[in-house]
Amino acid sequence: MTESTFTFRVDDSLKAEFSQAAKAKDRTGAQLLRDYMREFVRQQQEAEAHEAWFRREVQAGLDEANADKVVSAEEVEAEAAAWRVEIQRKLNGSAS
Template sequence: MSEATIVIQVDDELKTAFTQAAKALDCSTSQLLCDFMCAVVQQQTEQASYDAWFRQKVERALASVRAGEVFTAAEVEAHFAQRRAASLLKAGNTGS
């Protein structure tokens, strides 16, 4: 892996505090900054992946609605009332 140099400007207080924090973690300031940069890149990559997945789910849902593949609130409630009843029956509780 080739290496590159990044130059940043911070005030002396922050530099001193950061250097002390790096020493307390038993690593160099360069390594700590590199770890931070890797974490930011990974977070952004994961967020982009999640956003793409979510957009795909929304598009599928919208396409279903456009195609008329929808249920009324009453149909959904009836379906889950049946499931609740079946679960209670299976658990040996008739609800009384």
Template sequence: MPETNFTFRVEDDLKDRFVGAAQTNDLSASMLLREFMQNYVEKTEHDAWFRQEVEQGLVEAASPEVKLISHEDVVARVRASF
């Protein structure tokens, strides 16, 4: 996959501490930042997917064709299956 540069400003002290912490763990600062970015994007995409699924479920549950089952009935059915 092609790569590109990503430049941003950060305080000198934070940069030095971050690079030092990365080196302590035998990692590069760029590797850690790349991993953080990937995790953040994946989390954001998953959250968007999950919210969409919940919204769809709520719409489906609000349909008059849906037969609702009370909590007590669910508990009784589960207990009866054991």
């Protein structure tokens, strides 16, 4: 892995407070900044992966709807009603 220097400007008081806080954690400011950078990159990659997955799922749903592969509201309600009856039966059975 090759390394490069990352230089940026920061308020003197913030730099001093950050260095002091890093030292209290037995870390250098550079170590913490590298950790923060890695974490930020990881979060962005996860967000991008989730966004891609979400878009694929939405497109799959749209494709199914466009192909008339849908479940009617009546079918969903009938299945939910049967599920509620079954759950209620189990709850009544366990209360005895």
